[in-house]
Amino acid sequence: MQQQPLQTGYTARTTTKDVIKGIDLTGKTAIVTGGAAGLGLETTTSLAEAGATVIVPVRNPQKAAGSLASLPNIVLYETEMDLSKRETIERFVKWFQNHYTALHLLINCAGIMAIPLQRDPLGNELQLSVNYLGHYHLTKSLLPQLRAARGARIVNLSSRGHWRSPFHFEDPNFLHTEYDKWKAYGQSKTAVSLMSVALDQLYRNELIRSFAIHPGSIVTNLSVNLSKEEMAAMGALTSAGERGYDSYDEERKTIPEGAATIVWCATSPQLDKYGGVYCENCDISPIAVDDQVRKGVKPWAVDHQLALQLWQQTEELFQ
Numbered sequence: 001m002q003q004q005p006l007q008t009g010y011t012a013r014t015t016t017k018d019v020i021k022g023i024d025l026t027g028k029t030a031i032v033t034g035g036a037a038g039l040g041l042e043t044t045t046s047l048a049e050a051g052a053t054v055i056v057p058v059r060n061p062q063k064a065a066g067s068l069a070s071l072p073n074i075v076l077y078e079t080e081m082d083l084s085k086r087e088t089i090e091r092f093v094k095w096f097q098n099h100y101t102a103l104h105l106l107i108n109c110a111g112i113m114a115i116p117l118q119r120d121p122l123g124n125e126l127q128l129s130v131n132y133l134g135h136y137h138l139t140k141s142l143l144p145q146l147r148a149a150r151g152a153r154i155v156n157l158s159s160r161g162h163w164r165s166p167f168h169f170e171d172p173n174f175l176h177t178e179y180d181k182w183k184a185y186g187q188s189k190t191a192v193s194l195m196s197v198a199l200d201q202l203y204r205n206e207l208i209r210s211f212a213i214h215p216g217s218i219v220t221n222l223s224v225n226l227s228k229e230e231m232a233a234m235g236a237l238t239s240a241g242e243r244g245y246d247s248y249d250e251e252r253k254t255i256p257e258g259a260a261t262i263v264w265c266a267t268s269p270q271l272d273k274y275g276g277v278y279c280e281n282c283d284i285s286p287i288a289v290d291d292q293v294r295k296g297v298k299p300w301a302v303d304h305q306l307a308l309q310l311w312q313q314t315e316e317l318f319q
Helices: 016-020 038-049 061-068 086-099 126-141 143-148 160-164 181-206 228-233 255-267 304-317
Strands: 029-033 053-056 074-076 105-108 152-157 208-214 277-280
Touching (some): 016 038, 016 255, 029 038, 038 053, 038 061, 038 105, 038 255, 061 074, 086 126, 086 143, 105 126, 105 255, 126 143, 126 181, 143 181, 143 208, 152 181, 152 255, 160 181, 181 208, 181 277, 181 304, 255 277
Parallel strands (some): 029 053, 029 105, 053 074, 105 152, 152 208, 208 277
């Protein structure tokens, strides 16, 4: 499938309530990483209110309990799952497989952005570790349950940030290249998009479809590492000097608007015949050909050959 918009009728102002309307997820099981805050919480809420059983693994279960307490159909995994720590992912997968036979929706939503150089316990650059590697290992480990669903969708949270960098196979961990926090973030989001393409190529015949999405620019805790000056430079400070926006447009969104594309990719019958595509504004994105037009996906993030290369070489490229 090429990157061609479907003309779905949705817009940047579409919300999760708009796209979930009329959809019944009773009997479906979902996992939402990062599902207790920001876009993840909005996604969790939408899926759960539509009837799905939503499992939420997080780094801090005690903190997450307060956010999820009043929601129906939520199962908070009560042990830490830190995407930068492989053993915590393996522990969660074992727990899930002991309790559930099928997984219908896997929403890889957790992430970090623009942090100073840090590495995971195995030495991998931390943004790549959390945003891509952790989700790679989680998804790969859950393939038996995704197959068992006989019709599963995987939604991976990419970002317009992928415009900042293709994937650097020669030095993905910045071992020999000067570290740039935005290039590192961009590379991690390119990797996430390539993972979506690879998953769809490899497993569509087993009724597993995969999507990458750009939610828009939404002010959440993801920006915690950015200074006030950096937020101002991005236009993400209100006239009162608070983090956020005074007005919204095609790119700047509220949380329910930002999560709409996640929920649309996870549930919409409009995508029943599609997969392996990058989406924004509740539609398939066009290929970005003009850097002055802030829309679409760069070719390097949806290249089928690069996607398979990354999927196949990830175990060799990283610790």
